[in-house]
Amino acid sequence: MTDRAVLWIWLQDCISFSNNNVKAIFDFFEKPEDIITADEKFLRDTGLFTVHAVDKIIRQDLRYAKKVYEDCMNMNYHLVTLFDAKYPERLRELRDCPILLYVEGEMPESRTGLYTAIVGSRQATEESRKYAFDIAAGLALNDIVVVSGGAVGVDTAAHKGCMSCGGKTIWVTGCGLNSSYLLRDPEMRKEVVQNGALISEYPPYLSSQKHTFIQRNRIIAGISDCTLVVQAGMKSGSLKTYQEAKENNRKVFYIKGDVYDEKFDGSNLLGADGAQAVTNHLDILEWYEKNGYIIPERHEEKQPVTEMTEEKAVEKDFQTDDDKILSEQLTDNAVMVYHTISDAPITYDDISNQTGLSAQAVKSALTELEIMGYIKSVAGRGYIRK
Numbered sequence: 001m002t003d004r005a006v007l008w009i010w011l012q013d014c015i016s017f018s019n020n021n022v023k024a025i026f027d028f029f030e031k032p033e034d035i036i037t038a039d040e041k042f043l044r045d046t047g048l049f050t051v052h053a054v055d056k057i058i059r060q061d062l063r064y065a066k067k068v069y070e071d072c073m074n075m076n077y078h079l080v081t082l083f084d085a086k087y088p089e090r091l092r093e094l095r096d097c098p099i100l101l102y103v104e105g106e107m108p109e110s111r112t113g114l115y116t117a118i119v120g121s122r123q124a125t126e127e128s129r130k131y132a133f134d135i136a137a138g139l140a141l142n143d144i145v146v147v148s149g150g151a152v153g154v155d156t157a158a159h160k161g162c163m164s165c166g167g168k169t170i171w172v173t174g175c176g177l178n179s180s181y182l183l184r185d186p187e188m189r190k191e192v193v194q195n196g197a198l199i200s201e202y203p204p205y206l207s208s209q210k211h212t213f214i215q216r217n218r219i220i221a222g223i224s225d226c227t228l229v230v231q232a233g234m235k236s237g238s239l240k241t242y243q244e245a246k247e248n249n250r251k252v253f254y255i256k257g258d259v260y261d262e263k264f265d266g267s268n269l270l271g272a273d274g275a276q277a278v279t280n281h282l283d284i285l286e287w288y289e290k291n292g293y294i295i296p297e298r299h300e301e302k303q304p305v306t307e308m309t310e311e312k313a314v315e316k317d318f319q320t321d322d323d324k325i326l327s328e329q330l331t332d333n334a335v336m337v338y339h340t341i342s343d344a345p346i347t348y349d350d351i352s353n354q355t356g357l358s359a360q361a362v363k364s365a366l367t368e369l370e371i372m373g374y375i376k377s378v379a380g381r382g383y384i385r386k
Contacts, residue, residue: 004081005069005081006062006069007033007036008079008081008082008100009064009065009068009069009079009100009203010036010062011032011036011099012098012099012100013056013064013065014056014057015049015050015053015099016053017098017201017202017212017215018096018098019096020095020096021048021049021095021096022082022094022095022096022097022099023093023094023096023097024048025048025049026082028048031083035057036057036060038057040054040058043057068203071205072102072204075177075178075204076104077102077177077204078102078103078104078106079100079101079102079103080100080101080107080199081099082098082100087101088107088115090222090224090225091219091222091223093248094218094222094248096218097222098201098219101200101201102176102177102199102200102201102202102203102204103197103198103199104193104197104198104199105192105193105194105195105196106197107170107196107197108145108168108169108170108196108197109168110143110144110168111143111296112143112144112293112295112296114143114144114145114225114288114293114295115144115145115146115147115223115225116139116144116146116147116225116228116284117146117147117148117221117223117228117245118132118146118148118154118155118227118228118230119149119154119155119220119227119228119229119230119232119238119241119242120153120154120155120230120231120236120238120267121154121230121231121232121233121236121238121263122151122152122153122155122354122355122356123153123233123263123332123336124153124154124157124230125231125263128153128154128157128230128231128255129153129154130157131230131255132154132155132157132230133157133158133160133161133164134280134281135158135161135228135230135278135281136157136160136161136162136167136281137161137162137164137165137281138280138281138282138299139162139167139281139284139285140161140162140163140165140166140167140168140169141165141167141299142281142298142299143167143297144167144288144295145167145169145170146158146169146170147169147170147172147220147223148170148171148172148220149172149174149217149220149241150171150173150185150188150189150192150198151354152184152336152339152340152354153231154231154238156185156188159171159188159192160188160191162195163191163192163195167195168195168196169192169195169196170196170198170199170223171197171198171199172200172216172219172220172223173198173199173200173216174200174202174208174209174213174214174215175200175206175207175208175209175213176200176202176203176204176205176206176207177198177200177204178204178205179206179207179208179350180344180345180346180350180382181207181208181346181350181353181354182198183342183345184341184342184344184346186342186344199219200216207349207350208349208350208354209349210353213237213353214237214240217240217241217244218244220244221245221248221250222244222248222250224245225250225251225288225293226245226284226287226288227241227242227250227251227252227253228252228278229241229242229253229254229255229266229267229270229275230254230255231257231263231264232264232265232266233262233264233266234262234266235266235356236267237356238267239266242270242275246274251276251287251291252270252276253275253276253277253278253283253284253287254267254268254270254271254275254276254277254278255267255277255278255279256268256271256277282300330369330374331368333355333357333361333362333364333365334365334369334372336355336365337351337357337362337369338365338369338374338375338385340355341369341375341383341384341385342384342385343384343385344384345378345381345382345383346382346384347381347382348362348363351366351382351383366383373386
């Protein structure tokens with residue numbers, strides 16, 4: 001298994017990520033061993049590899065792959081390859097499916113074997129976050145795995161709604177599992193790992209970049225039977241996930257928003273493009289059942305009840321009041337940036353990638369937060385809260 005895992009890491013490095021020929025490559029070759037033993041002319045004649053990929057394959061330098069494998073074993077990350085039984089079946093259908101997934105936790109198994117993606121804006125309204133939380137909880141009660149991207153706003157609400165009912169969830173990230181981007185919410189990461197998996201197609205130390213988050217959207221949509229877009233503006237990354245779902249013939253649902261609110265401009269257009277409007281998890285369950293999927297014990301509660309201790313209730317009220325104070329003192333961009341910063345240092349680039357704000361907007365927001373005394377810079381490491 002060790003040698004095989006190294007071989008998969010090496011091959012992924014050779015052909016790179018989000019390669020449109022992955023499915024064709026393994027329709028042609030039975031196993032990765034057939035690729036590493038092939039001669040240069042044969043590899044070029046297949047037309048499946050770039051010149052750069054062929055050169056890397058021919059060199060057969062496995063040192064990088066061995067180092068990545070050793071690091072993963074030391075950090076207790078699992079490797080799930082394209083041929084493994086735990087590799088999600090739906091994801092395998094994509095022509096550009098990842099040949100290897102790095103996993104912290106365990107890939108969820110459910111009686112239904114069903115996966116629903118829930119995605120939406122980082123700048124989600126309170127109502128949108130509630131929709132995401134409640135629908136995810138309703139799906140979890142019916143043993144449906146909830147998939148999302150772990151970002152603030154809709155994604156986080158979906159993960160937490162699912163876990164509030166003891167459900168299984170998958171957080172698909174656009175960076176390596178050791179990236180500083182993932183330090184923003186260590187408690188949620190821990191909870192997700194305990195209730196499912198944090199997964200990435202990227203080796204552990206790869207940092208977050210704009211294109212990697214765009215690439216990961218195909219995994220969110222591809223791993224899922226259907227996708228729900230809760231809230232999206234015209235430039236929302238959620239629309240990329242929608243496009244991936246549509247291109248792979250997956251069902252798409254959306255939540256109707258205020259037609260006069262630009263924060264919903266993107267999602268409100270989905271209905272005209274064939275997406276189905278929903279109001280709760282029952283609409284999604286109905287689609288599953290009409291299309292032959294089996295849900296053994298259907299739960300129809302529209303508002304899943306979650307236990308909340310008095311201590312947690314007080315904490316929630318305090319956080320709400322705190323958010324109100326921030327909104328009164330800071331611009332919207334500064335509030336958004338503030339919520340990406342914790343006690344663990346976060347870099348300028350990670351803040352930009354996480355919020356989707358321009359470089360100038362992030363710079364202005366950080367300056368505002370420092371002046372107001374909310375954050376401080378840590379030399380060479382980024383920003384932390386005061």
